[in-house]
Amino acid sequence: MGKFIMNRHKLIFLLTLVLAMGGISISLMSYSVSKASIHRAISDNELPLTADNVYSEIQRDLVRPVFISSMMASDTFLRDWVLDGERRVESISKYLQEIQSTYGTFISFFVSEKTRQYYYGNGVLKKVQKTEPRDVWYFRVRDLNQPYEINVDKDLAHQDALTIFVNYRVYDYAKNYIGAVGVGLTVDSVKGLIDGYQEKFRRSVYFITSEGTVMLSGSKQHISGSHVRELPELHALLPQITSQETGSFEYRYKGSDRLINTRYIPELKWYLIVEKNESEATQVIRNTLYINLGICLLLTALAVYLTNLALKRYQTQIETMATTDSLTHLPNRKAFEIIIDVIMQERIRYGKDLAVILLDIDHFKQINDRHGHFAGDQVLTEVALIIRSCLRSVDFVCRWGGEEFLILLKDCNERNARLLAEKIRETLETRPVAHKNVPIHLTASLGVAMVQNGERIEQVLERADYAMYQAKALGRNQVIFSNFKNG
Numbered sequence: 001m002g003k004f005i006m007n008r009h010k011l012i013f014l015l016t017l018v019l020a021m022g023g024i025s026i027s028l029m030s031y032s033v034s035k036a037s038i039h040r041a042i043s044d045n046e047l048p049l050t051a052d053n054v055y056s057e058i059q060r061d062l063v064r065p066v067f068i069s070s071m072m073a074s075d076t077f078l079r080d081w082v083l084d085g086e087r088r089v090e091s092i093s094k095y096l097q098e099i100q101s102t103y104g105t106f107i108s109f110f111v112s113e114k115t116r117q118y119y120y121g122n123g124v125l126k127k128v129q130k131t132e133p134r135d136v137w138y139f140r141v142r143d144l145n146q147p148y149e150i151n152v153d154k155d156l157a158h159q160d161a162l163t164i165f166v167n168y169r170v171y172d173y174a175k176n177y178i179g180a181v182g183v184g185l186t187v188d189s190v191k192g193l194i195d196g197y198q199e200k201f202r203r204s205v206y207f208i209t210s211e212g213t214v215m216l217s218g219s220k221q222h223i224s225g226s227h228v229r230e231l232p233e234l235h236a237l238l239p240q241i242t243s244q245e246t247g248s249f250e251y252r253y254k255g256s257d258r259l260i261n262t263r264y265i266p267e268l269k270w271y272l273i274v275e276k277n278e279s280e281a282t283q284v285i286r287n288t289l290y291i292n293l294g295i296c297l298l299l300t301a302l303a304v305y306l307t308n309l310a311l312k313r314y315q316t317q318i319e320t321m322a323t324t325d326s327l328t329h330l331p332n333r334k335a336f337e338i339i340i341d342v343i344m345q346e347r348i349r350y351g352k353d354l355a356v357i358l359l360d361i362d363h364f365k366q367i368n369d370r371h372g373h374f375a376g377d378q379v380l381t382e383v384a385l386i387i388r389s390c391l392r393s394v395d396f397v398c399r400w401g402g403e404e405f406l407i408l409l410k411d412c413n414e415r416n417a418r419l420l421a422e423k424i425r426e427t428l429e430t431r432p433v434a435h436k437n438v439p440i441h442l443t444a445s446l447g448v449a450m451v452q453n454g455e456r457i458e459q460v461l462e463r464a465d466y467a468m469y470q471a472k473a474l475g476r477n478q479v480i481f482s483n484f485k486n487g
């Protein structure tokens, strides 16, 4: 039985393990598959698509000012006015104002090579000087071997707002360089675009220089003017980002995985970075994972509970079946073997008497032969009931085998054991069993033995058996008491 209990616990443990492991691994597997597909969707499609869109918007925004600047550079009015000696500042101011109002919010300017005057819509802003760091751009354009450049700078005329300037070289009719003209476009429109993307697609869009300075950003983590070194893992990627035109990378920040797509914008000499917090994107499937794990544990607990319940029930049934005689419903010899050690120990501990009676129905074979096997069965069943009815609830009776019964009388002295054995014998003799209205008379022979100190149960049983055979030999239907001294 002990072995069975251990096996049941082992079985329950293994079942828990298999169910829990199965459930957990299925949940984790589906989580990792979903996560991988989200990862692929973000890095292969979403981010490059956003980068492409932002880039084409930027290009579109830049094409217009380049076109306007090119028109201004070839405008005969401007060139004639310069060649005429830059007289009447109002006329150039009016011209620049016109450009501004015609094309919206652009700033327009002209810097003369001859006078180094910086003209804008309100007249002369200043004189550009080689020594002035802010004017470096002009001398760069002057030496430029291309018709124009795009420069991102702060605009003095507009409270240093970050502006994208298109600086176009202007030539006179003899192809001599006479100055630089152009328009400036505040980056507000690009910023608006970035903000729009951020809100719509929940991703960060920002631009960095090759040195890692954040130039323009709609992201809270990458504030304009900051440096990527503040995010060490992103900073470590800088050499890779700046060594290729486009790329996809991953880095971790504050415990969450960030996927980025980078693209070099040659017009601005900046790197456009579109970033998505993967941990945020996978939050839903993570929640699903937690729910799945919860359900799996719940089902495991339920399955284990029900299995345990069923096993316990079957175990009890099997144990009962194994220790009960199916005909008389009395305990069997196996049950006796289980409890006898405890009863013997109790006898020693409490110093109480213990009597053993072996009862054998007389000429039972004849009953079978005369009345049939079923009648024999009925006799056995009724004998069991009669014996039980003569005993106290603390006494034990079992079917010892065939037509033999064994009785243990707890806390019962020699005299009482004798009396009880006699009572059973007498009851059996006087109470015939009615089988199909035919009374079957029966008697029994009983051997009684008192358990003696230091005696093993096998020895007591041997004495009771011997006494019972003596009763048979002496003519049956009697009780013989085993005298310990005589054996």
Ligand SMILES: Nc1nc2c(ncn2[C@@H]2O[C@H](COP(=O)(O)OP(=O)(O)OP(=O)(O)O)[C@@H](O)[C@H]2O)c(=O)[nH]1
Pocket: 327, 360, 361, 362, 363, 364, 365, 366, 368, 372, 373, 374, 375, 376, 377, 380, 401, 402, 403, 472
């Ligand atoms: N009907 C029935 N008969 C059984 C059962 N178990 C054993 N028997 C029979 O009981 C008979 C016992 O016969 P024996 O051992 O010769 O003893 P007896 O006829 O009782 O004679 P004595 O014991 O000498 O008085 C056998 O014929 C067995 O087949 C049972 O469960 N049902």
